[in-house]
Amino acid sequence: MAWSDLEIVRAQISREDAVFCEVIYRCSFGFPVVIKSLPEKNGKPFPTLYWLTCPYLRKEVAKLEEKNFIRKYEEIIQKDSEFRRKLLEAHKETIKRRNELVKDEKIKRLLEGVGTGGIRDFTKVKCLHLHLADFLAGIDNPVGESIWNMIEKKECDNGIYCRRLLKNLK
Secondary structure, three states, X not given: OOOOHHHHHHHHHOOOOOOEEEEEEEOOOOOEEEEEEOOEEOOEEOOOOEEEOOXXXXXXXXHHHXXXXXXXXXXXXXHOHHHHHHXXXXXXXXXXXXXXXXXXXXHHHHHOOOOHXXXXXXXXXXXXXXXHHHHHOOOOOHHHHXXXXXXXXXXXXXXXXXXXXXXXXX
């Protein structure tokens, strides 16, 4: 049975109401890894532009979050001005790309100063998954790049994580 990208993404993130726009990055097995989301949901702003949907990578990133890497990155942001500058530019690029999709001026104004994942204070890190998704979507995000470099194995074997999810949908 052939599955649509939307069906696969819904299985990956366990949500029926994903504001799915398109697949931005795929694994070597053809499954979505990063998707672009629409910046509006039910007439309200939805600030997350890129979602990491790959169950394997989400698990790997969660391991880093459990090891307090969010706090570690926030310390780096405070101490390293070049890292902080690059992260600010990454947030600006996310805002620019997201604004290109926004049709409603009111929503555009509400999202104007909101970076990756809806964060307002660009010296803080909300979620490592968001930064990796931005990086894999082609944004020069230093947090996302660092995370990607820490993950030794970049994908699961034979797409097994997604194949299991889809098997359960039959």
